[in-house]
Amino acid sequence: MYKSILSLCIYLFFVLSNAVAQHKDTHYTVIVSLDAFRWDYPQMYHTPYLDQMAEEGVSATMLPSYPASTYPNHYTLATGLVPDHNGIINNSFWDTKNQRQFSMSNPSTRNNPYYYRGEPIWVTAQKQGVKTGNIYWVGSDIAIQNTYPTYYRVYAEKPRLTFEQRVDATLALLNKPEEERPRLVMLYFEEPDGVTHHHGPRSPEAGRIVFRMDSLVGMLRKGIASLPFAKDVNLIVTADHGMTEISTERVVNMNQYLKPEWCEMIDGRTPTSIFTKPAFRDSVYNTLKSVAHIKVWKKEEIPAELNYGTSEFVGDIVVAPELGWQFTDEPRRLKGAHGYFPQSPDMQVMFRACGPDFKKGYKSKGFVNVDIYPLLAQLLGIIPAQTDGEMERVQDLLQ
Structure with a gap:
């Protein structure tokens, strides 16, 4: 055991020494x-x-x-x-464990190292x-x-x-x-x-x-x-x-499809995370999956190429609007937006x-x-x- 510990220490010494020697000349x-x-x-x-x-x-x-x-x-x-692994899955998101919203504009969460993985x-x-x-x-x-x-x-x-x-x-x-x-x-x-x-x-x-x-x-x-x-x-x-480009003419109003009693929390914009009550998860998914201009997934079914869905901050259902569209109950009266698919x-x-x-x-x-x-x-x-x-x-x- 002593020899293995000594060998590890020698190895780490040479690795770190090499790194220091390298960055002196970089x-x-x-x-x-x-x-x-x-x-x-x-x-x-x-x-x-x-x-x-x-x-x-x-x-x-x-x-x-x-x-x-x-x-x-x-x-x-x-x-x-990727955001799914670094903790910051969106500009704002819901933390179910601590029952609070992370927001970049809220100092109490924005400055909390807990969220920065x-x-x-x-x-x-x-x-x-x-x-x-x-x-x-x-x-x-x-x-x-x-x-x-x-x-x-x-x-x-x-x-x-x-x-x-x-x-x-x-x-x-x-x-x-x-x-x-x-x-x-x-x-x-x-x-x-x-x-x-x-x-x-x-x-x-x-x-x-x-x-x-x-x-x-x-x-x-x-x-x-x-x-x-x-x-x-x-x-x-x-x-x-x-x-x-976005406009108020390209909006999917979530209130037309979601019943308040189905959801615990809805948070995030492009994409939107919906934390459902367990009995209504399928109701939310089945209601939204055929709506035009949005993509809807259960958390575990998000396409692999998005690298999204393993974080505890991602909702049970994720809704992603098409490029230039909004999924919201309050359209943004702006002319530009982001958050869409990297592709x-x-x-x-x-x-x-x-x-x-x-x-x-x-x-x-x-x-x-x-x-x-x-x-x-x-x-x-x-x-x-x-x-x-x-x-x-x-x-x-x-x-």
Whole structure:
């Protein structure tokens, strides 16, 4: 027994020593998320800096995980786990065990580490001695595994940094003395999500906000270029999900089909989880399964390609509307929405990357956002946690 323990200790020593030796020689990486930046915005609108990144580095169309919404997918990007495995199955969901609703707008649940499963890349990195910096990425200001990034911003603190200040804050982290400098910086912007929710993805307002976000990418690139170690910095720019047009004319009113006495709780938007009373589960399913413009599944029958349905936060019945449709008792009076199937092009996102570790002028066939976690781990020279991501799907992006 003593020999086996000694052997294990020696093995772990060499593994960790190798990781430390690796990340001492690795480059710096900055990853930027532009919320709801569709894959085709560079074709639809003027994006000179993202176009330049495609010419000088790697471009791709990336699939989000289901559901294609902000909180689930930002945490997927950080953990490499699909929402069904990372705990954040939607922007809001019902917790039957604790009889409460998780909502990203409710501090008591939003800030509760209980809901954040898996291991974010900043936790993995810091366990292995790699400093990280974070500006407003989902989960970064929460004590997940009792750990925070080395440097981070609390999203609820006001005044929140302007977009330009966020770029400056990122550059300030990279300008720290070498021994204090983070090797990974994660930067989040709320747009073009907000504007395209209100005006739709095909609108003059969408074009203007896309151009502004592209200009911020240019500001960041210029700042990185001015660093004395600019040649050692990788830059990734991507997003969490896309956006599609909606209207109040494409609505399935749940109140026309569901009886109040059938359900314990109905929560979530695109998809909707219905927690039924046991005696009425089949009543709910049979009533909804023939309704036009929605897909309806029992939890255990959700199609495997969605990777959804094992979490305790997913309802007994799940309702997913067709692209551009709403299943609700209160239609959203907006012009854009998301949360739909990742296979829909409207939900897919732009990916750009350039720097010393990436190929030049390379167009990838595409991949899934769970693969970002192992990619970041490789760029940092650290040992990744076990995730749903596969490095093999993104290995071709690298030199």
